[in-house]
Amino acid sequence: MVLAEDLDELRRSALAALEAVGSERELEEWRVRYLARRGELARAMSRLGELPAEERRAAGQAANRAKDELQQAYEGAAESLRRRAAGADHQVDVTLPGVPPVTGGLHLTRQALYESVRIFAHMGFTVFETNEVETDELNFGLLNIPPDHPARDMWDTLYIDDELLLRTHTSPGQIRAMRAYCPEPLRVILPGKCHRYEAVSARAESMFYQIEGLAVGHGITLASLKGVFEAYAQQMFGPERRIRFRGSYFPFTEPSVEIDITCHCMGRGCALCKGTGWLEISGGGMVHPVVLENGGYDPSDVTGFAFGMGIERTIMPRHGIDDIRYFYGNDLRFLRQFA
Ligand SMILES: [Zn+2]
Numbered sequence: 001m002v003l004a005e006d007l008d009e010l011r012r013s014a015l016a017a018l019e020a021v022g023s024e025r026e027l028e029e030w031r032v033r034y035l036a037r038r039g040e041l042a043r044a045m046s047r048l049g050e051l052p053a054e055e056r057r058a059a060g061q062a063a064n065r066a067k068d069e070l071q072q073a074y075e076g077a078a079e080s081l082r083r084r085a086a087g088a089d090h091q092v093d094v095t096l097p098g099v100p101p102v103t104g105g106l107h108l109t110r111q112a113l114y115e116s117v118r119i120f121a122h123m124g125f126t127v128f129e130t131n132e133v134e135t136d137e138l139n140f141g142l143l144n145i146p147p148d149h150p151a152r153d154m155w156d157t158l159y160i161d162d163e164l165l166l167r168t169h170t171s172p173g174q175i176r177a178m179r180a181y182c183p184e185p186l187r188v189i190l191p192g193k194c195h196r197y198e199a200v201s202a203r204a205e206s207m208f209y210q211i212e213g214l215a216v217g218h219g220i221t222l223a224s225l226k227g228v229f230e231a232y233a234q235q236m237f238g239p240e241r242r243i244r245f246r247g248s249y250f251p252f253t254e255p256s257v258e259i260d261i262t263c264h265c266m267g268r269g270c271a272l273c274k275g276t277g278w279l280e281i282s283g284g285g286m287v288h289p290v291v292l293e294n295g296g297y298d299p300s301d302v303t304g305f306a307f308g309m310g311i312e313r314t315i316m317p318r319h320g321i322d323d324i325r326y327f328y329g330n331d332l333r334f335l336r337q338f339a
Contacts, residue, residue, distance in 0.1 A: 105339025178295025
């Protein structure tokens, strides 16, 4: 029964070899070695004829059983390889760390608006929200910019028709706020979206956000504006910041100023401030008597200050953003940095 023992040995070693098979290619190599027409099993069976007749029958049956068993094992291995490729054998590993869900976040502009509103609210300012679509009269006329005024060139305007336009600044809200509060004193901030018919560049967007501030009452001076703005700048950008006023011109304020804030380089000079140590952050001044009158107040009785700043340009230095187009380009790689 030497052949029967050989067959048994062949069967066991073939099954052991099949355990180690890990790919289609290895499985095919296994099939060629053991099951093919010139494989080890076929060669062993070819020796059946050498056996004495009385042993041949039992050895033949053992050979057939070994062949069936290996054939079945081969088919099982092929099936499990197919399943693995299809992922059907995929097991859940509960010890793996989870994938954090993607959550939304406030846009960088919205965060800065909320932060600014919070700071001004602590100084007694109330948010006053007004129209994004405005009349020519409110956007210009009542702000001391009549139709033929050369200062209209300062704002490239998107008109809807002869009378309606997309507001170019938050300043028309000044008139609406004054008319809502008059004759009471008021302290409001007007945050909102503005539009300009402008060539888009690294420094200019056709849509942006402004925060306008307005205070009207007795004894308000340019020093009040300076105090309010310095408090804002120090809470928004850091206690070491200083501000300065430079004389300027706006039709709706008199006198008018540009407001600068010390650069983060603290006066040493850098590329951002072009070596000056100062960054322009806002424009403002004392509310023009004509504008006070248009709001319903008596300019011989009360005074007021107003300022307006673009939110994006204000926070760009803080985050090292060098192109305003990133804000509304909706590139998630940019936005997620601030979520
Ligand atoms: Zn600088």
